[in-house]
Amino acid sequence: MSPRSGKTTKQKLIDTATALFLEKGVDRVGVREIAATAGINLSLMNYYFRSKEILFETIFEIQIKERAHLLRVILDSEQTLENKIREYVSTYIDVLLDNPLLVSFVMSIVHRSPDTIAKMKVIENLYHTESFMEQLRKESEAGNIKPIDAEQFFLSMISLVLFPFAIQPLIQDRNRINNEQFRTMMRYRKEHVFQALWTSIKN
Amino acid sequence: MSPRSGKTTKQKLIDTATALFLEKGVDRVGVREIAATAGINLSLMNYYFRSKEILFETIFEIQIKERAHLLRVILDSEQTLENKIREYVSTYIDVLLDNPLLVSFVMSIVHRSPDTIAKMKVIENLYHTESFMEQLRKESEAGNIKPIDAEQFFLSMISLVLFPFAIQPLIQDRNRINNEQFRTMMRYRKEHVFQALWTSIKN
DNA sequence: CTATTGTTTAAAACAACGTTTGATATTACA
DNA sequence: TGTAATATCAAACGTTGTTTTAAACAATAG
Incomplete structure (x- = not known):
């Protein structure tokens, strides 16, 4: 065998x-x-x-597995909310910079077979956000941050991180920049996204 | 003829x-x-x-043309920055709620032929943002809002609006909600996105 | 050693897809 | 009316992903 x-x-x-x-x-x-x-x-x-589809899914899981775990560990860690958001955003962007396949793969899957998304355990792992949501609610109730819809906030966080990669060709064409310049733009974006997120909820 | x-x-x-x-x-x-x-x-x-591709592009242009113009008019209008952002976000979400095709189409194009994006005049119209960028810079220099990278801010704005629609099947699966509930969530999101954007730049 | 099981190759065909061809109608206009 | 442009049709083409069939090769167990 x-x-x-x-x-x-x-x-x-x-x-x-x-x-x-x-x-x-x-x-x-x-x-x-x-x-x-x-x-x-x-x-x-x-x-x-x-099938080609299964080969594709196999590769996708290989590519995303450790990275998804890395991100989940951050969300589940015991840090202040501020540091956690900063680290999550920064690490997520690093992950996407290292693996140009990922967003393209996810988009391809979502676009291709919306019904079979649930099957992919990796994605389940990616969006295992219970503890983070709980932390958001606690800080909110304690008055440490503004009252906030946790679900919407998390959605905003991943939108700010992921979407630019999803439309990378469009951004490069619009701003007339090459790959390396796009990467620089995304590294610079880390701080922008964190600031946008944090100032929108901090007291 | x-x-x-x-x-x-x-x-x-x-x-x-x-x-x-x-x-x-x-x-x-x-x-x-x-x-x-x-x-x-x-x-x-x-x-x-x-070809099928041309049929697709024809339909895409028909679907997006007036909507793109609608959004451009808002960006070019003479409003306070606060009202402009609120109206843009709200209208953009309404447009996407009315035309479920649009985001799926854009993603399909970006994913399929990244090189031929520039050809589509409609998209050029969609992201004709000079006057909005200029307004951002003026308000920033005048000290009415925080100093901000206009390019990054605009990118954030469309990310917050568009990305949830791009991953709609994923959201529905994750939150176990149906189409109508997703639409409600997006309508509710208007205010969330505006608040996030505005509080992140206002003094 | 032999038999079994897993691996590799070759060649061909399948159904489905987007696309093209060539013949045939139909219309327009001088 | 006659002729050129336009519209329609059935059939086939080339390329996909996938499957089949038949034949070898390699490794391992009894």
Whole structure:
């Protein structure tokens, strides 16, 4: 069962597909191109992954797993609300800068099969926000911050972080900037987003 | 040129495709289904629109044209910054509530062909923000609001408005709410977004 | 060693998709 | 009316993702 060459082949498929998906986008890469680039037979793709969709989901989970856990740990940590928001925003942007695939993948999934989103455990992990919500409510009731709708606030937080990456090509075209300049813009954005969020709730 | 039946056929195609795109999503509707539903021959689709992509872009422009103009007028109007932001956010959310296609369309385009975004004049119109940026800078220099990066602020504004619609299926799944409840949530969000934006820049 | 199980290859075909072709109607206009 | 432009149609094309079938190869257990 799963001899040396087996794992190698599966891994070659994953690596090749990841690189191609990243380079050209999921929908502009065909299975034949993946197989050819990886130097393996087309049928092997359906031997290890029953479909392109499953290969895609596999890669997605690999890419997002540790990062999602990283972000969840921050939300569940014992910090002041201010520091937690600052660290969450900063880390989230770093994660997206390191993995250009992620937002594109999520958008692709949401856009493609809205019904099968629930199946992805990773996303569930990403938005496990109970403790953060609880902290927001406590601080709010204690009068340490303004009264706030926790659900809306969290939605705003991820909107401010994620959306610019979702429309990255549009931003680059509009501002006539290249990839590196976009990355600089996003690093600079960390502080902007934190300030916007914090000043909107602090007393 | 363009006899009675001609315009009718073209219009039937547009109407049918719009309805189907709205119902099932652009990528889950085939050209044969559109033709069959419209009761016209398959080839006529490529007779009037050279490709499915062009049919899609045509519909997109029709759907977004007046709305984009509506939003631009608000940004260019002579109001106090506070009222302008409130009206822009409120109107933008109303537009998206009325046209569930729009965000899905934009995401589809950004995701599909990032290079051909510039071609769409409508988007150019959507993000014609010079006068708004200028107003932001003036108010900032006059000390009426906090010093702010206008580009980042505008990006934040559209992020807060658009992103929830971009991930609507995810939100509904996560909060276990139906379409109507999501719409209520978005209507309620108007005030939340405005407050977040305004308190983050007001003195 | 042999038999079984898992892996790899090749070639072909499938259904569905967007698109194109070429023939045929229909209309417009001189 | 005659002819060119326009509109419509059935059929096929090329490319997808996926499946099938048949044949080998490798590794392991009995």
